[in-house]
Amino acid sequence: MxxxxxxxxxxxxxCAGIAVTEATLTSAGLRHQQTNDREWMVVDATGRFLTQRDYPQMALIVPTLYAEGMRLTAPGMTALEVTFALSAPNPIPVTVWDDNLIAHDCGDAVAAWFSAIIGDACRLVHFDATSKRLASKKWTGGRDVPxxxxxxYPILLASQASLDDLNQKLVLQGRSALPMNRFRPNIVxxxxxxxxxxxxxxxxxxNVQLQPVKPCPRCPIPSIDQAxxxxxxxxxxxxxxxxxxPKVDGGITFxxxxxxxxxEGEVLRVGQEIAMELAF
Incomplete structure (x- = not known):
């Protein structure tokens, strides 16, 4: 099984991910302690999102969670504390791909810390709980999925066997096997x-039922060593x-x-067995 x-x-x-032994399921993704997956985001001066696609050094920004927020570390930088309260009173417009929404700015001191690492002016923002952002209904069967x-999409799932298959092919080419963190899944x-x-x-x-809905087309981020x-x-x-x-216009999927x-609200745990029903 x-x-x-x-x-x-x-x-x-x-930024860097956190491996956890258990996580709470929400319709918008996994949650651990008081923090949701992708609850914060780095944006440029216009409010547009930034990623490792253009700033691979973002992989070195490492969060540690605690009840009021998170502690961030990065090479050559003093550790930074970011609390939920820090962003509460500062709404600004931001853009993620084609979605425009409101988020909360975390202030000038946090912006200076991130800008020093990234090398360009940027700011950290926190998701506004009143904002609504939905996955494409083309793939969700018409459901409103936040x-x-x-x-x-709220959850990315991958299998160890798929990575093993890729690594066998890499090794046959005389190349090194890769860790799963290159693909940044939520559930393995x-x-x-x-x-x-x-x-x-x-x-x-x-009581949990998850549905894979869309193969994940891969951008250049798997080429970045997360360490x-x-x-x-x-x-x-x-x-x-x-x-x-061909289901995703010829994209390379993993x-x-x-x-x-x-x-909603149930807990998944490492080591937990899950049943699967095939689509045919």
Missing amino acids: PTITSLHIYPIKS TLFADG IDGVEAFEEDFVETFSAG TGKHGPDPLDILQTYRVN GMNTILLEG
């Missing part, structure tokens, strides 16, 4: 065949030989964008 082998949340979009600052499962997650109708665990914040080696040339997917059908 498939088993959850790791759970990850990314408090700040495109998401915060994730690229488009084992006990399935390589890329079997592509063909699953639902995953179930007790160094530098490019290379890039697995996309190997993936391109067998993972081009992992499945997933939504919560049932189980």
Whole structure:
């Protein structure tokens, strides 16, 4: 039976993730302690989101969570405390892809800290709970599925077997195997065949039901070493030989964008067994 082998949340979009032993399911993604996945985001002076696509050093910004917020560390920088209260009174407009919404600015001191790391003027913002951002109904079966600052869907699921398959191909080419963090999933499962997650109708665990809805087209971020914040080696040339997917206009896919059908408030745990129903 498939088993959850790791759970990850990314408090700040495109910054380092946190491996957790358990996480609470919400319709907008995973939550740990008081923090949701992609609840914070770095934006430029116009309010547009920034990512590792252009600033790979964002991988080196590492959050540690506590009840009131998070502590951030980065090489060569004094640690920074960011609390929920810090952003409460400062609404500003921001943009994530084609979505325009309101977020809360975390102030000049935090902006200076991030700007020093990134090398360009930028600011940290916190998601406004009154804002509404939905995943594409084209893939959710017409359901209203909320998401915060994730690229488009609340949960990304991948399997260890899929990574093992890729790594076998990389090694045959004389290249190094890659860790799963290159693909930044929320849920990693084992006990399935390589890329079997592509063909699953639902995953179930007790009162929880998850539905993979869209193959995840990969951008250049898997080429960034999450431990160094530098490019290379890039697995996309190997993936391109067998993972081009016509369902997403020929995008190179790895992992499945997933939504919560049932189980709001339930807890997933590493080691937990899950049942799956195939889509055919």
